[in-house]
Amino acid sequence: MSFLRFIRGFANTQKNKIEILKFADKDGAYRRLPSQFRNAISREPNAEFPPDLNRYHLYVSFACPWAHRALPVSVVHWHMDDNGWRFPTKEELSGLKNGDISVGTAEPNYGFERLKELYFKANPEYNGRFTVPVLWDKQKETIVSNESAEIIRMLNSEFNDLLPADYAQVDLYPENLRSRIDEINDLVYDNINNGVYKTGFATSQEVYEKEVKNVFAHLDKVEQIFKTNQDKNHNDKFLTGTTLTEADVRLFTTIVRFDPVYVQHFKCNIGMIRHQYPYINDWLRLLYWKIPAFKDSTNFEHIKKHYTKSHKAINPHGITPVGPIPDIVVLGAGGVGKSSVTVQFVQGVYVESYDPTIEDSYRKSIEVDGRACDLEILDTAGVAQFTAMRELYIKSGKGFLLVYSVTDENSLTELLALREQVLRIKDSENVPMVLIGNKSDLDDDRVLSIDDGIKVSQQWGSVPFYETSAMYKTNVDEAFIDVVRQIMLKEAQISAEKKQQKELQKQQALEGDKGAAVNGAGIDSESVLKRNRQSTASKKSKSHSKCCTIV
Numbered sequence: 337m338s339f340l341r342f343i344r345g346f347a348n349t350q351k352n353k354i355e356i357l358k359f360a361d362k363d364g365a366y367r368r369l370p371s372q373f374r375n376a377i378s379r380e381p382n383a384e385f386p387p388d389l390n391r392y393h394l395y396v397s398f399a400c401p402w403a404h405r406a407l408p409v410s411v412v413h414w415h416m417d418d419n420g421w422r423f424p425t426k427e428e429l430s431g432l433k434n435g436d437i438s439v440g441t442a443e444p445n446y447g448f449e450r451l452k453e454l455y456f457k458a459n460p461e462y463n464g465r466f467t468v469p470v471l472w473d474k475q476k477e478t479i480v481s482n483e484s485a486e487i488i489r490m491l492n493s494e495f496n497d498l499l500p501a502d503y504a505q506v507d508l509y510p511e512n513l514r515s516r517i518d519e520i521n522d523l524v525y526d527n528i529n530n531g532v533y534k535t536g537f538a539t540s541q542e543v544y545e546k547e548v549k550n551v552f553a554h555l556d557k558v559e560q561i562f563k564t565n566q567d568k569n570h571n572d573k574f575l576t577g578t579t580l581t582e583a584d585v586r587l588f589t590t591i592v593r594f595d596p597v598y599v600q601h602f603k604c605n606i607g608m609i610r611h612q613y614p615y616i617n618d619w620l621r622l623l624y625w626k627i628p629a630f631k632d633s634t635n636f637e638h639i640k641k642h643y644t645k646s647h648k649a650i651n652p653h654g655i656t657p658v659g660p661i662p663d664i665v666v667l668g669a670g671g672v673g674k675s676s677v678t679v680q681f682v683q684g685v686y687v688e689s690y691d692p693t694i695e696d697s698y699r700k701s702i703e704v705d706g707r708a709c710d711l712e713i714l715d716t717a718g719v720a721q722f723t724a725m726r727e728l729y730i731k732s733g734k735g736f737l738l739v740y741s742v743t744d745e746n747s748l749t750e751l752l753a754l755r756e757q758v759l760r761i762k763d764s765e766n767v768p769m770v771l772i773g774n775k776s777d778l779d780d781d782r783v784l785s786i787d788d789g790i791k792v793s794q795q796w797g798s799v800p801f802y803e804t805s806a807m808y809k810t811n812v813d814e815a816f817i818d819v820v821r822q823i824m825l826k827e828a829q830i831s832a833e834k835k836q837q838k839e840l841q842k843q844q845a846l847e848g849d850k851g852a853a854v855n856g857a858g859i860d861s862e863s864v865l866k867r868n869r870q871s872t873a874s875k876k877s878k879s880h881s882k883c884c885t886i887v
């Protein structure tokens with residue numbers, strides 16, 4: 337490509353400038369433009385793009401649900417600005433360990449800084465959007481396709497002759513299921529995959545309301561598909577039955593982003609997957625936890641940051657929300673029983689099977705000391721991959737359940753660092769907290785005694801300690817109620833202190849006015865605060881107020 341052609345192409349695109357961050361048309365509706373590169377890799381003789389090892393390169397974003405359908409090879413940075421997707425800068429990449437792609441990867445073929453440079457290399461006159469995925473032909477130096485639905489099909493079938501048999505036999509678009517897959521894809525594409533965008537990018541109330549209702553009407557339909565399948569046969573967990581297909585892949589990329597992003601960022605907030613759609617939620621967890629490719633290609637950090645920090649029209653200050661704001665945060669190593677304890681407290685059932693948590697929030701209304709409390713409880717992930725989110729939860733949480741398992745010594749050791757983290761983030765030694773030694777029913781496997789727990793509780797300044805069994809619901813309610821009481825007490829103290837400070841200021845102002853200094857015999861703020869605490873505590877114990885708003 338000559339420099340002149342490049343300049344001409346660039347000038348052309350400036351003339352018909354596409355505003356990358358402006359989405360809706362004049363009538364307030366968002367219309368997705370068709371992808372422009374629509375060639376195909378094909379095993380047919382004399383195909384323009386024959387399958388070949390090492391000839392093609394795939395550019396994707398962890399954030400983009402369209403790129404997420406295909407296998408990542410080069411990953412752009414999560415941030416998109418007026419010039420579209422970019423690759424991470426040298427500074428962003430420096431200091432990262434080999435194989436760490438948390439900020440994306442450098443552009444390996446030309447050292448480009450921007451994805452759009454690939455588009456102009458393929459066609460200097462290109463005037464469309466610069467989207468991912470991009471399937472690049474290194475030999476012809478052009479884009480084969482930037483249409484995710486077509487790329488996924490090419491990858492599914494056209495390289496089979498070159499792949500080891502166990503990979504080649506994976507077929508996401510099997511002949512006997514094609515019509516059902518196409519039918520589901522039609523329903524999901526326009527109404528769910530693209531439906532969330534049409535909702536989020538709408539610029540009129542009327543269009544927004546129409547689109548958001550449409551998204552949820554179709555989630556209801558998908559929920560029904562799963563339910564009907566499983567009513568027929570318990571093992572029919574996928575959209576078309578017992579087989580994982582392309583239809584599942586295409587739905588997954590939207591559903592995994594739904595609760596963390598689309599609910600608030602695209603205002604798809606009629607409901608959440610985890611609360612309103614039990615069948616879809618089970619399917620999501622099955623894919624994420626049991627089929628490594630789904631988890632390995634999902635990066636929640638890229639997903640959350642991309643949307644919230646790239647769409648200026650929707651979120652001008654680029655603030656990434658923390659929420660939902662939990663009151664009680666359940667922390668601890670993987671597999672100690674955090675979910676089991678939480679579900680036992682909230683729903684009164686015991687979860688037998690181990691299904692590692694991504695992050696689940698629960699609501700429960702209880703009465704503590706005659707006061708009604710609405711609790712938001714966050715069951716966090718013990719798995720290291722999600723610990724980056726922990727800081728955020730700790731910041732917003734009011735009380736903490738620190739859980740270890742009496743069958744696992746390391747899980748107690750891990751809590752020491754977790755408690756330090758809580759105190760550091762809260763910048764206080766006075767944080768509502770309980771220590772829980774779970775699985776107390778497993779006498780034969782126990783490696784930690786009650787005394788081990790008591791010792792740690794004493795080292796922590798007599799933090800209340802409970803040995804629990806989620807299985808038998810032993811001490812579960814007691815532990816939660818204890819932390820709620822501590823939260824209530826702390827809130828009462830804080831509001832009393834505030835009130836007292838105000839009174840002090842008033843009094844000082846008054847005395848200042850009088851011009852009289854009260855030396856020594858006057859008010860000692862510490863003793864006043866102490867007195868006040870005592871009186872608040874005694875008032876509180878008499879109080880039978882019907883509502884304590886913890887949220």
Ligand SMILES: Nc1nc2c(ncn2[C@@H]2O[C@H](COP(=O)(O)OP(=O)(O)OP(=O)(O)O)[C@@H](O)[C@H]2O)c(=O)[nH]1
Nearest residue numbers: 671672673674675676688692693718775805806807
């Ligand atoms: N015997 C017994 N087993 C338990 C108890 N609590 C949890 N389990 C089992 O321990 C396993 C892990 O429990 P989870 O509640 O999923 O553990 P978690 O801490 O939430 O795990 P992550 O999601 O990985 O952080 C499951 O198989 C549970 O059935 C208990 O009190 N007694």
